[in-house]
Amino acid sequence: MSKAVLRAISVLAMFAGVLQVAVAEDGVTDSTILIGQTIGVTGTVAGTVKEMNEGARAYLAIVNKQGGVNGRKIELRTLDDQYLPERAAANAKALIEKDKVFALFQSRGTPQTLAILPELEARKVPLIAPSTGAESLHVPVNRLVFNVRAKYQDEVVKAIEHFNTLGMKHIGLLTYEKDDALGLDGVNGFNKGMAEYKLTPAFIEIFPRLKPDVDAVAQKLVGEAPDALIIVSSGANTVDVIKAIRARGGRMQIMTLSNNSSQDFIRDLGADAAGVIVSQITPPPNLSTTVLGQEFQAAAKASGATVSYAGMEGFLSAKVMVEGLRRTGRNLTRENLVHALETMQRVDMGGVSLSYSSKDHTGGNYVELTLIGKDGRYIR
Numbered sequence: 001m002s003k004a005v006l007r008a009i010s011v012l013a014m015f016a017g018v019l020q021v022a023v024a025e026d027g028v029t030d031s032t033i034l035i036g037q038t039i040g041v042t043g044t045v046a047g048t049v050k051e052m053n054e055g056a057r058a059y060l061a062i063v064n065k066q067g068g069v070n071g072r073k074i075e076l077r078t079l080d081d082q083y084l085p086e087r088a089a090a091n092a093k094a095l096i097e098k099d100k101v102f103a104l105f106q107s108r109g110t111p112q113t114l115a116i117l118p119e120l121e122a123r124k125v126p127l128i129a130p131s132t133g134a135e136s137l138h139v140p141v142n143r144l145v146f147n148v149r150a151k152y153q154d155e156v157v158k159a160i161e162h163f164n165t166l167g168m169k170h171i172g173l174l175t176y177e178k179d180d181a182l183g184l185d186g187v188n189g190f191n192k193g194m195a196e197y198k199l200t201p202a203f204i205e206i207f208p209r210l211k212p213d214v215d216a217v218a219q220k221l222v223g224e225a226p227d228a229l230i231i232v233s234s235g236a237n238t239v240d241v242i243k244a245i246r247a248r249g250g251r252m253q254i255m256t257l258s259n260n261s262s263q264d265f266i267r268d269l270g271a272d273a274a275g276v277i278v279s280q281i282t283p284p285p286n287l288s289t290t291v292l293g294q295e296f297q298a299a300a301k302a303s304g305a306t307v308s309y310a311g312m313e314g315f316l317s318a319k320v321m322v323e324g325l326r327r328t329g330r331n332l333t334r335e336n337l338v339h340a341l342e343t344m345q346r347v348d349m350g351g352v353s354l355s356y357s358s359k360d361h362t363g364g365n366y367v368e369l370t371l372i373g374k375d376g377r378y379i380r
Contacts, residue, residue, distance in 0.1 A: 027102025047264025186232030
């Protein structure tokens with residue numbers, strides 16, 4: 001082969017290399033993957049968010065210490081949306097268009113997650129493990145959204161099954177307005193569960209997400225005197241209304257969803273925490289008989305993360321994201337990541353099994369009930 005031909009091949013190879021760099025996917029370099037997150041670092045769910053992010057970062061720290069994913073380390077860039085939908089949308093836009101993140105990870109809240117969907121669609125950016133069990137993020141399937149946690153409606157039905165088994169038939173619901181996505185899931189799940197067990201709802205009480213009059217709501221609920229009350233709301237709203245109910249002598253059995261499951265939730269409730277039922281979407285964080293529990297406890301010890309259900313959710317979510325990235329390989333594009341995640345069929349994450357396909361992005365359906373004991377611990 002002549003020298004001229006060899007020089008031409010060399011020039012073409014260099015050009016191809018430059019072209020490959022020029023068209024590289026946003027957020028991806030030869031050694032890093034930039035992941036974005038908009039979440040309520042401050043606001044009504046800040047305590048739970050703190051624990052959840054500690055769990056996620058604990059897992060990512062281990063992965064990065066071992067060399068990253070296929071030779072690339074993961075950088076998580078977090079913006080505070082104060083648990084406000086409009087701020088979440090603005091943050092998602094900034095992360096995608098300004099910071100050029102590769103994907104988004106673990107948003108928090110139903111209205112907040114719904115608010116960022118247009119930004120995802122505009123640039124075809126995947127979102128992995130939104131921390132919400134909203135039905136609207138499952139049906140119809142959004143090919144850019146990969147859920148990890150079970151649906152809120154499944155948690156509500158599980159509670160009704162439990163109360164019915166115990167002979168508690170007079171069951172009421174407190175949730176947000178129907179035009180609030182979380183409130184809609186609360187009502188739909190409640191009606192579905194009551195119909196399934198052939199029960200008549202005691203009442204469905206609605207209160208606003210912003211500035212609710214918890215004293216008036218509590219007084220009305222106590223007057224209804226249900227056997228059991230299911231509360232589908234979030235953060236400080238849930239804490240405030242439970243405390244107000246107990247202050248007015250309400251002794252009904254109270255149950256709330258996994259979005260409130262954190263050590264911070266227990267601390268805020270104080271003496272009123274004992275006896276409250278909370279549904280969970282992961283195995284116990286301190287359970288050493290599961291691989292996931294062993295891994296989480298070791299990671300939490302190394303990083304100083306809070307050992308809690310919220311921390312476990314963050315840890316599991318990060319593990320799912322990393323598994324998707326690993327399956328994608330070195331040719332890391334957003335489209336390839338979507339396809340890689342959809343190959344995950346009945347994958348055991350160490351005690352929780354997840355499955356995705358092109359027609360189903362639900363992920364997991366693990367739900368169990370726990371009771372907060374007098375010592376401030378969750379009891380299975």
